[in-house]
Amino acid sequence: MSKMDTVRFFQVKPAIHYGIGAISEIGENNFERVCIVTDEGMVKFGLLKMVTDVLDAKGIKYHVFSDVEPDPSTEIVEKGLTHILMEKPDALIALGGGSSIDSAKAIIYYCYHFKEMFFGKEYIKKPYFIALPTTAGTGSEVTEYAVITDKKNNTKIPLTDTLMMPDAAILDPKLIESVPAGATAATGMDVLTHAIESYVSTSNNPFSRCYSAKAAELVFKSLYKCYKDGHDLEAKASMQIASCMAGIAFNSGGLGITHSLAHAIGAQWHIPHGLANAIVMPYVVAFNGRNERADYLYSRLLHSMGRLIDDGKTAPETFVRMIFELSASMNIPLTLKEKGIEAADYQGARDTILKKAMADVCTTTNPVQPTIEELGAVLDMVYGGCHS
Template identity: 45%
Template sequence: MKSFKEVTEIIHGIDAIQYLQRFKDKRACIVTDATMIKLKIVDNIAEIFEKNGMNYEVFSEVEPDPSFGVVYKGLNHIIKNKPQVLIAVGGGSAIDAAKAIMYFCIKIKEELMDTHEIPKPFFVAIPTTSGTGSEVTAYSVITDKEKNIKIPIIDYLMVPDVAILDPEFTKTIPPHITADTGIDILTHCVEAYVAKNASDFTDALAEKSTAQVFQYLLTAYRDGYNMEAREKLHNASCMAGIAFTNAGLGINHSMAHSLGSYFKIPHGRSNAILMPYIIAFNSKKRDNEGYNHAGVKYAQLAKHIGLPASTVEIGVLSLIEAIKVMKKVMKIPATIKEAGVDRVSFMNALEEISGMSFKDICTSGNPKEVTKEDIRNIYLEAYDG
């Protein structure tokens, strides 16, 4: 038995931000980062709120790969100000931080036996990058800075009530971030398509999202002001988020969490480096004689987007090569070595990151059973190709 759930209302298209006009005479908290302040993106929201008599506070201490320390600061901010509306503005880090704040806010409220001392705010997520899909998922990834590990939290308690997908907020994203976040969409699609809990519903979203990534990512990379490409990528990111929050992920994300956290490689780039090697691993039977169900599905996905797929082998290889070509065009490293990790540091960390990846919660969704040794061998292959 499987289930499919989507609880977030999605407001999308040019000027979708005007949805915020409906909030009047309430208290709000905007969770964001310093970059959103600097780029004056938060000003767009503040202007709407000020016209409508909204009292608002801005919590802008979110950092890349947000830590539990930042989450606790944000939680104290919520407890102190008791907002009726919580707005998360930014990339995956800002939205993940806001979701974790919401999660702990609800947990504390439950522990207080629902005394209403901490009201649950109405939660709106406004992504400014196209990649994480965090605005519709039950996932939040928070970093334990002391242990240098990323810890996924999975709970529908923190899913936003509304996601606002306004492509205008994405047009100034620089090409290298467009590349990293765009390839993250593709990783979500590919992993959701073969994950253990994949279904007809998640497959449809993954197929559509994959097609839009292949059609529009390179256009957005080359011309950030092409609003058709920006809108299609923004929508693809959201659809992929719905797909993987229902279907699950796999070792691509498990390994990217550990690799990225340990060597400070952006999450999307970590996923992109590992993806071809993981598709190759997942598609083969354990004895490497023939292709398994995941291999068949990879080939189906390749065929869906118009790649050669007359046999399962050709389909799998086509998908891998198409991803490699896309990465090369966008100057994404093909290997861990190309990402700037020296061999000595990598070998010294190999056992630790392999163990972390094996224990990562995303590993349970992988279509093929894996051992720590399997993960170690994939890392070794991905180091220098």
């Protein structure tokens, strides 16, 4: 059957305001009461003040919920939900990295479904939802996904609903200027993982591939510059756009087993999401690359990025080298062992990680459906490197 026989859907939803000064957009609506969902880091780094200064200047009232923690838990979302139910804001602003934006999304999701138990849909008014990402990053500002952690079972819970898609995304490079170098590296590698996985996924399409390729190109051009000089706002603006584009790409194209393994590894050892992806990704590219169709897609991606395949090598091998080099240049460990995970600890968690990764929704769109034994072989390399 030709692909043209299937009707598919692609949409870019949020209005995107970008560039230095874009933050002032939040004052351009006649909001009466705003709720800001954020974390303590945003208070400490003065980013919350940048937002409240704009609201104060416009005389807009606001309430701040700043209890979000990295990898937000169901308990944090529950707490945020009571704030929203009491405050009844006409706009909700998520200020922070993926953790704050995902928390705000989950709050909207549960708030809406809670109200649905008592009222008809026509009586439920969703607050206008603005996402201000402070990392470049998850791309959460343009996706309908949120990841919440069930701390009791060390498991990440993915939520998907168009309800959670922001109405507006504001990309102001000033908001990511204060990100420390290590977090810049990790979150930037998350962008690269979104770009590469969505390009080769089984749900990739002409629209998503276009965004994936541009995002990957921008990461190789700008991420190291951001890592070296946190005040290089041109490079930071470029990474913000890459992050947003990669988000648009995977929202439609899906992801793959780098994310499946990274979700389980991140939950097991509390390794930041981007860092887990950076460690896992090259081994997954090598695994997928043995498949003819995936190999072809990796070579098309390199071509779209204006890159050549290394002499005497394949496209996946070229990507593996490029990813290892980029990671090493930013002091990212190349294996879990290098990250400091003990062998006994790894062996103890291996089965749990594999089971969770096999069941992860991202596995369904990986270009190759792995058996648990194959995924185990990939995971062993993620732990100990190519010679483990």
